[in-house]
Amino acid sequence: MRKSSQMLAVILLSFIISGFALAAYSYQRSFPLLWAFGIAIGFVFYRSGICFSTAFSDIVIFRNFRMFRTSLILLLVSFLGFNIVQVYSNISNGIIPGYIFPVGLHTAIGGILFGMGMVLTGACVCGTLQKLSEGFLLFWFVLGGVVIGSLLGAYHYPWWEVSYLSWEPVFLPNIFGWRVSWLLTVIILVGVFGGTFLLERRK
Amino acid sequence: MAKERLDVLGEVCPIPLLMTQGVLAKFKNIDVLVVETDSNQAARNILNWCESCGFAFEIDDLENGVWEITIKKGNKCIF
Numbered sequence: 001m002r003k004s005s006q007m008l009a010v011i012l013l014s015f016i017i018s019g020f021a022l023a024a025y026s027y028q029r030s031f032p033l034l035w036a037f038g039i040a041i042g043f044v045f046y047r048s049g050i051c052f053s054t055a056f057s058d059i060v061i062f063r064n065f066r067m068f069r070t071s072l073i074l075l076l077v078s079f080l081g082f083n084i085v086q087v088y089s090n091i092s093n094g095i096i097p098g099y100i101f102p103v104g105l106h107t108a109i110g111g112i113l114f115g116m117g118m119v120l121t122g123a124c125v126c127g128t129l130q131k132l133s134e135g136f137l138l139f140w141f142v143l144g145g146v147v148i149g150s151l152l153g154a155y156h157y158p159w160w161e162v163s164y165l166s167w168e169p170v171f172l173p174n175i176f177g178w179r180v181s182w183l184l185t186v187i188i189l190v191g192v193f194g195g196t197f198l199l200e201r202r203k
Numbered sequence: 204m205a206k207e208r209l210d211v212l213g214e215v216c217p218i219p220l221l222m223t224q225g226v227l228a229k230f231k232n233i234d235v236l237v238v239e240t241d242s243n244q245a246a247r248n249i250l251n252w253c254e255s256c257g258f259a260f261e262i263d264d265l266e267n268g269v270w271e272i273t274i275k276k277g278n279k280c281i282f
Contacts, residue, residue, distance in 0.1 A: 049244050057217050058248075066251070122215030131215070134243065135268055138213065 042129070050074060051127045053118040065196040072196075076189045087178060102169040106160040110153070117145065206235040211245070212269070219245035220252055227276060238272045239265070246270045 017039065024031035048070070055067040086096050118124045121142045123131055128146060132139040172181035209226055211219040219240050227233060240246050246262065249272055253260040259275040 049247065051216070051244060054216055054244065054248075061217050061221065062252070064251075122218070131242075136215075136242075138215075 042133075045126055046130050046133060049130070051130075052124040053122060053127060056115070057119050063200065065200050069193060069196055072189055072193045076186070076193075079185055079189070083182060086173075096171070096173075100169050100171050102167055104164050104167070106164045114149075117149065121145070205230075205232045206237070207233045209236060209238045211238060211240045213241065214245070215242050216245045216248055220248045223249055223274070224252070227274075234276055236274045236276065238274065239269065240272070241269045243268075243270070246272060249274075 017035075021032040021035050024035055050070055051067060052071055055071040058064040058067055082098060086098060090096050114124075118127075121128070121139075123139065123142065125146055128139050128142045132143060172184065175181070176184065207226065207230065209223060211222055214222070219238065219242060223236065223238055227236060238249060240249070250260060250262065253272075253274055261273040261275075263271045263273070265271050
């Protein structure tokens with residue numbers, strides 16, 4: 001093993017992290033916990049090397065479903081976690097948190113644009129942050145692109161809203177109820193997970 | 204025994220693996236290919252691929268964040 005070459009950076013960063021946590025604590029007591037949670041998730045993302053662009057490009061280029069399955073597990077875990085938060089919040093105050101937006105043509109167009117960018121640069125947003133923290137200087141430009149793209153998207157969103165968003169968002173628990181929609185989501189995700197093994201075998 | 208070097212420094216996945224496969228497919232006389240990459244994900248991809256093909260391989264880190272993968276393809280051919 002090589003000796004860490006980033007000792008100074010580690011010490012400096014620990015000070016910044018704890019300083020920010022202290023400042024956040026004085027603002028609101030629960031904030032340092034959220035801060036720690038965010039850092040922990042970032043660390044897990046970095047170590048796992050999870051990459052959504054690889055997940056999709058590997059299927060097409062190499063017929064390799066490894067990363068796609070990893071992403072499915074990630075989706076399942078985050079669904080289960082969010083589901084607990086949503087149910088809890090729904091019981092306690094009747095508000096359901098989360099990004100519940102209508103799906104439509106704009107979703108597909110946005111997905112295609114984002115997908116092209118993600119495959120060309122070799123990383124989605126979380127992958128960009130991962131590679132940035134690994135020291136890939138190139139990804140500073142990618143991050144710049146992400147910021148510019150998001151700004152343009154946010155700026156132009158009202159036009160799409162007027163032109164294409166005429167229907168209401170679909171939230172499965174409103175249609176099937178919490179239990180059935182929970183089961184349905186898990187079955188679909190596990191089904192796709194199992195399906196990848198079949199697709200992989202049929203080379 | 205033909206030995207070649209492939210420099211994919213600065214390339215992100217999936218380019219390093221694609222180029223590795225491409226070189227090995229094009230020049231069938233190569234027995235040992237040394238790939239140099241600075242993307243850990245790409246290095247992992249290449250190792251996984253070598254494993255699935257049954258090639259012997261070695262990985263060496265030249266400096267922080269730069270890896271050298273030696274693929275000993277021998278005369279195995281999967282293309």
